[in-house]
Amino acid sequence: MxxxxxxxxxxxxxxxxxxxxxxxxxxxxxxxxxxxxxxxxxxxxxxxxxxxxxxxxxxxxxxxxxxxxxxxxxxxxxxxxxxxxxxxxxxxxxxxxxxxxxxxxxxxxxxxxxxxxxxxxxxxxxxxxxxxxxxxxxxxxxxxxxxxxxxxxxxxxxxxxxxxxxxxVMVDVCLRIRDAVLAGEHPQPELPEGIDPEGPYLLATLHRPDNTDGPQRLSAILDALADLPVPVALLAHPRLVARAEQHGIKLNRGSLHAGRPLPYAGLVAAVLGSAGVVTDSGGLQKEAFLLDRVCTTIRPETEWVETLQGDWNRLVPNPFELGASEWAAVATRPVPGSERGVPYxxxxxxxxxxxxxxxxxx
CATH class of the missing domain: 3.40.50.2000 (Glycogen Phosphorylase B;)
Incomplete structure (x- = not known):
C-alpha cells in the first residue's frame, strides 16, 4: 500500500x-x-x-x-x-x-x-x-x-x-515527548528573556486573524496580558510579530516577555514548567489538557469541547472586558481537583x- x-x-x-x-x-x-x-x-x-x-x-x-x-x-x-x-x-x-x-x-x-x-x-x-x-x-x-x-x-x-x-494522534506524540522531557532527555526550553524557568509564569500564544488583524482588539488583548500579576512568556508567531509591527504595537511590556516559537519538545517542557496557558491555538489547548495545566482560551468557542469539562479550559472571548482582578483570577486559577479523563x-x-x-x- x-x-x-x-x-x-x-x-x-x-x-x-x-x-x-x-x-x-x-x-x-x-x-x-x-x-x-x-x-x-x-x-x-x-x-x-x-x-x-x-x-x-x-x-x-x-x-x-x-x-x-x-x-x-x-x-x-x-x-x-x-x-x-x-x-x-x-x-x-x-x-x-x-x-x-x-x-x-x-x-x-x-x-x-x-x-x-x-x-x-x-x-x-x-x-x-x-x-x-x-x-x-x-x-x-x-x-x-x-x-x-x-x-x-x-x-x-x-x-x-x-x-x-x-x-x-496528538496524544501519541505529546505523551511520548512528555515522558522524554521528564526523563531529562531534552534541554531546558529557550524561554523569552526575563522569564525565570524556575519561577511561576504563564505560557501564551496568539495568532488567529480575529485576534490579531484589528489593531484595537490586538492592543487590548496584549494590554490585558501585560497587566497580569504573573510573568507571561509570549511565544510570538510570525503572524503576531508582523501584525504588531504593522500596527505599531509593542509586544514586550509589563508582564509580557516575547520570544520565538519553540520546537515541540521545548513547547512541551515550557507547558510543564508553567502555571498555566493562555492561547487562541487549538493544539495548545489540548496539549495543556494532556499535560495537566489549566488553559484560558481567547476565543468564543473551541473545537476541543472535552477540555472545558472540570474547568481545565475556560473560554474568554474578550479578556479586556473583564475587570483586572477578574481576568487575573481566570488566567492564574489553580489546577482543578477534578479528573480530566482520557477523551482523546x-x-x-x-x-x-x-x-x-x-x-x-x-
Whole structure:
C-alpha cells in the first residue's frame, strides 16, 4: 500500500510524526509532501529534526499569500505529484489550506482521500479553518475522527458510513515527548528573556486573524496580558510579530516577555514548567489538557469541547472586558481537583490509522 501524506503547517507536522513512525514499522510505502505553507524554520524545520520525521519526499515551496493564492498554489503543484505517485490513499491532516487543496486535487484525480482529525467543528463560519475542515470531510472517502464528539458531528452531517473512531494522534506524540522531557532527555526550553524557568509564569500564544488583524482588539488583548500579576512568556508567531509591527504595537511590556516559537519538545517542557496557558491555538489547548495545566482560551468557542469539562479550559472571548482582578483570577486559577479523563484516546491512534487505511483500501 502506498500512502501519500500532505502537510504544510506546524500542527500537521506534529501529527505526521506518529503516523510516519507507525508506517516505518510496516512494509507500506509512505510518501511525504510538504506544501511549504509554513516556511519559517521555527514552524517547520525544527519539527522534522526534533520529532524524527523523515525528510519530505517532495517540497512544493508554496509559502505565504492570501487564502486563495495559497490554496490555488497547492492545487496547481499537487496535480503532477499525484499523477506521478498514484497512491492508494492521499492522507490529509487537520484544517489548513494545504488540507483542502490536497483533498481537492486528489478527488479531481479520482484518488481515495482519508482525512485525519475529521469531524471537528467550531460552528464559527468566520474561521477559514472551519470551511477547510467541513469541505474536506464532505470530499473525503475515509474520515478518521479523533473523538466521540467528532463522530457525532459527522453523523449529523450524514457521513457516518465513512467515519471511524481512530483517536487523536496528538496524544501519541505529546505523551511520548512528555515522558522524554521528564526523563531529562531534552534541554531546558529557550524561554523569552526575563522569564525565570524556575519561577511561576504563564505560557501564551496568539495568532488567529480575529485576534490579531484589528489593531484595537490586538492592543487590548496584549494590554490585558501585560497587566497580569504573573510573568507571561509570549511565544510570538510570525503572524503576531508582523501584525504588531504593522500596527505599531509593542509586544514586550509589563508582564509580557516575547520570544520565538519553540520546537515541540521545548513547547512541551515550557507547558510543564508553567502555571498555566493562555492561547487562541487549538493544539495548545489540548496539549495543556494532556499535560495537566489549566488553559484560558481567547476565543468564543473551541473545537476541543472535552477540555472545558472540570474547568481545565475556560473560554474568554474578550479578556479586556473583564475587570483586572477578574481576568487575573481566570488566567492564574489553580489546577482543578477534578479528573480530566482520557477523551482523546490511549496514545496508540497512529497504529489504528494505518490499520483503518489497510482495511478500507479499495
Amino acid at each position: 502506498k500512502v501519500l501524506s500532505v502537510v504544510g503547517a506546524r500542527p500537521q507536522l506534529v501529527k505526521l510524526a506518529p503516523i510516519a513512525a507507525a508506517f516505518a514499522g510496516t512494509e507500506h510505502q509512505h510518501v511525504i509532501v510538504h506544501t511549504g505553507q509554513h516556511y519559517d524554520a521555527d514552524l517547520s524545520d525544527v519539527f522534522f529534526t526534533g520529532l524524527g520525521i523523515p525528510d519530505p519526499d517532495v517540497h512544493l515551496g508554496i509559502g505565504s499569500g492570501s487564502h486563495g493564492v495559497q490554496t490555488g498554489g497547492v492545487l496547481t503543484a499537487m496535480d503532477p505529484v499525484l499523477d506521478a505517485e498514484q497512491p492508494d490513499w492521499v492522507l490529509v491532516y487537520g484544517d489548513t489550506n494545504s488540507t483542502l487543496a490536497g483533498a481537492l486535487s486528489a478527488v479531481k484525480m479520482h484518488l481515495p482521500v482519508a482525512h485525519l482529525e475529521a469531524g471537528l467543528r467550531s460552528f464559527n463560519r468566520r474561521m477559514p479553518e472551519e470551511h477547510n475542515r467541513v469541505l474536506t470531510d464532505h470530499a473525503a472517502d475515509l474520515l478518521l475522527a479523533p473523538t466521540e464528539e467528532a463522530m457525532r458531528h459527522l453523523a449529523n452531517e450524514g457521513l457516518s458510513d465513512r467515519s471511524v473512531l481512530a483517536g487523536d 484516546g490511549d496514545g496508540r491512534a497512529a497504529r489504528r490509522v494505518v490499520r483503518f487505511l489497510e482495511e478500507h483500501r479499495r
